Amino acid sequence: MLPSELEQKLLEHANYFPRSEQAILLCLHEVQEYYGNIPPFALERVAQILGVPLNHVENVVSFYDMFDRGEPARHRIRVCVSVVCNLMNKQRLLDAIKKHLGIGVGEVTKDGRFKLIAVQCLGACSEAPVFMVDNDTYKFESEEKLYEVLSKYT
């Protein structure tokens, strides 16, 4: 059993769709939001709840990019590195993050607060360069604004 708060949400997802196995991505999003990554023990429970074999869950987790089995972090910063953000100089954004948090792509701050991830197009290209912190989407306007945004995530 997982913590009851998480367990509750997983069961809700499992009952949402016509077939329980359809809820696998919703469940995995929930697990990642709770732990800051996808821990192996959670996969077994997801498999039980959805009534599918563990190897099926493994097969799915390893396919989708948003699921992270590396080092956990409380918040993930996703920086778009696609063509438009690159034309609009996404490097300034990466440099500002490096300067403020001391992390490069794929790294986690020492206090486990942030992880920096490079991603493909986030679909807000008129605002490029664009980044997300957890579920929130932001435009990179200036270093000051960036630090202000990041300070909201503790």
Next chain:
Amino acid sequence: MRSYPNILNIYAETTLNLLLKRAKKPKVHTIEDYLKDGGYQALEKALNMSPEEIIDWVDKSQLRGRGGAGFPTGKKWKFAVQNPAPRYLICNADESEPGTFKDRILIERDPHLLIEGMIISAYAIGANQAFIYIRGEYPAGYYVLLDAIEEAKAKGFLGKNILGSGFDLEIYVARGAGAYICGEESALIESLEGKRGFPRIKPPYPVQYGLFGRPTVVNNVETLCNIPLIVGMGWEEYRYIGPSDYPGPKLFPVSGKVKKPGVYELPMNTTLREVVYKYAGGTLGNKKVKAVFSGALDCFSAEELDTPMDYSPFGFGGTGTVIVLTEEDDIVKACLDIAEFYAHESCGQCTPCRVGTHEQAYLLKKLIEGDATPKDWEGLQFVNKYIQPTSICGLGAVAGRLIRQTMQKFPEEWERYVGKIKEVAYGTS
């Protein structure tokens, strides 16, 4: 009402006031806003028509799919209803192509237009269960849709016996998790079944063998948002919007080096030049346009700015995505971004695409860094062509297309890098 994740204030403008009638304003429009504007009246009208009649109207409207392929929507529906029930309707909201952010604002700002379109479409094709598959990177849109569906249920527009018609419909919202390939309709279906997003070999097409093996219609967000317009005004009037061969409103997400990036709703007889100069305000610093990328699909040169924004063979086509590059930008380096996008997003199922897209990006990077040998350049050109006919799905088929077009249209840009190869090869540098 819950508070939504941070939503960006994307600029939107319309000359037609149809798809963006409400969504031009950056706010989440509730069902009250929508009803005040005449919302759900098209649904009432539709439920008094026969499903066959609605399909006929959509067919006569000449609506084409807005997700990129431009397939006639009415034809797709006609194929689906030839196959026995139960059938399913899926809304493809997995918008993930670079430069594309048009469906996002429809979902985040005017979810009831989409929901009304889905209810009418489901009624027309005889589906009692419908799904919206929204990309994982649009969490705000996901929650907006969940709330809007609850609102619609509370008013009797969804659920059992909708408005006393005897028609039942449930709409479920599924989230993706960062896989571009799930925008390919058969991969989307696999993902919605709870599996890896591997495209299926077609035929059979989803209208024959779709979700759980049942006939399934997969339509893009913008396509479905056109349905209430067609039913509301009638197909004859709809045909008067824009050019007679390609009627209806179209959304164009414009980004890159322009003064006013954003989403523009325009008729399809608009030219690319008008989109860039008249609507998006021209280029940053008034630099010369070098190229326009239509997402990661096609490349148009400055000489081709009079291209019409329609689905004709020489039209702009695709999702309508406009990415503007100016004389300051390096085409070959932009091609590397495109190559890396395809390498990253290849699902890995078939070998030509899995290996080919990575090989393409690797060799291109080598060329840009000045490390390429003549063999590498030969290899790049070979792999670029080879992925297309040998891959299972559309991703592999187009993974080399934009890059190949730039080689034809901007030979001097490529020569700057290819020139370096010869120097190295002959030891004269």
